[in-house]
Amino acid sequence: MNFGTPQEMIDEERYFLESCKPKILAWFSCEITSAVACKLAIEEHGKQNVELVYIKIDSAHPDNDRFIKDCENWYGKKITIIQSDKFKDQFEVIKKQKYVNGVNGAPCTLHLKKNVRYKHEKQTDFNNQIFGFEFVKKEINRAIRFAEQYPHTKPLYPLIDAKLTKEMCADIILKNGIKLPTMYELGFHNNNCIGCVKGGKGYWNHIRKNFPDTFNKMAKAEREVGATCIKNNYLDELNPKAGIHKPPITPDCGTFCEIEFADIIDERTNEVMTGLKSMMQLQLF
Numbered sequence: 202m203n204f205g206t207p208q209e210m211i212d213e214e215r216y217f218l219e220s221c222k223p224k225i226l227a228w229f230s231c232e233i234t235s236a237v238a239c240k241l242a243i244e245e246h247g248k249q250n251v252e253l254v255y256i257k258i259d260s261a262h263p264d265n266d267r268f269i270k271d272c273e274n275w276y277g278k279k280i281t282i283i284q285s286d287k288f289k290d291q292f293e294v295i296k297k298q299k300y301v302n303g304v305n306g307a308p309c310t311l312h313l314k315k316n317v318r319y320k321h322e323k324q325t326d327f328n329n330q331i332f333g334f335e336f337v338k339k340e341i342n343r344a345i346r347f348a349e350q351y352p353h354t355k356p357l358y359p360l361i362d363a364k365l366t367k368e369m370c371a372d373i374i375l376k377n378g379i380k381l382p383t384m385y386e387l388g389f390h391n392n393n394c395i396g397c398v399k400g401g402k403g404y405w406n407h408i409r410k411n412f413p414d415t416f417n418k419m420a421k422a423e424r425e426v427g428a429t430c431i432k433n434n435y436l437d438e439l440n441p442k443a444g445i446h447k448p449p450i451t452p453d454c455g456t457f458c459e460i461e462f463a464d465i466i467d468e469r470t471n472e473v474m475t476g477l478k479s480m481m482q483l484q485l486f
């Protein structure tokens with residue numbers, strides 16, 4: 202029997218070991234947390250085993266293109282960019298659906314993010330998915346709820362495992378010579394679509410100051426469909442001094458789905474916070 206040369210046998214074993222490694226789908230969202238979570242996923246699983254995916258929305262800040270390129274250089278790997286084939290931004294969703302936001306959630310989240318993610322998931326052979334929930338109580342709770350509500354994603358949470366907060370992620374990115382996305386530099390807490398329908402009074406006044414055209418565009422869209430972002434308050438009637446926060450409170454709308462019971466703290470959250478158990482030890486999926 203011919204086993205080949207020693208080098209061929211080593212190569213074959215290496216190939217076998219690589220093919221046994223899990224395939225990981227890592228969601229990159231241009232948030233600093235997801236950027237670091239993707240880096241940790243690559244370090245842990247090897248870049249050949251991780252697919253990095255970004256869901257593009259045209260109303261994101263144009264500086265995101267620069268941040269994507271900087272992160273690709275940092276990772277040594279390209280990021281797959283996918284987008285809804287029906288809607289390019291939240292304004293198109295509002296116009297076509299004649300609905301802004303309400304008790305059933307924002308339709309733009311469904312059409313611009315969730316459906317795009319579901320489609321990519323279905324086309325991808327993955328063992329686990331990576332999400333950038335950070336190491337704070339509220340986010341650990343969301344991560345637990347998410348794993349229970351979407352067990353098929355087999356989610357991994359590298360930031361929680363490494364006890365990294367958003368501030369620590371900002372530090373890691375800056376130390377690697379990457380400028381933070383412009384939305385953070387403008388004082389927004391998240392890097393969402395510019396003009397997020399889930400924003401409150403302070404958020405929208407901050408948008409009015411930094412992106413007056415977007416503010417006016419949303420104010421016009423609200424009147425056209427007869428619905429508002431802020432409950433019972435059309436943007437063209439919004440008091441310019443209302444709800445000013447420092448920094449402005451910005452809504453969450455990550456790549457992941459809206460999570461039910463996200464505000465009700467699961468008792469296991471404390472076990473992770475105090476280091477009693479890891480997320481894996483909770484056996485959520």
Ligand code: SF4
Nearest residue numbers: 309393394397398454
């Ligand atoms: S970030 Fe805001 S505007 Fe954009 S999809 Fe999510 S909810 Fe809609």
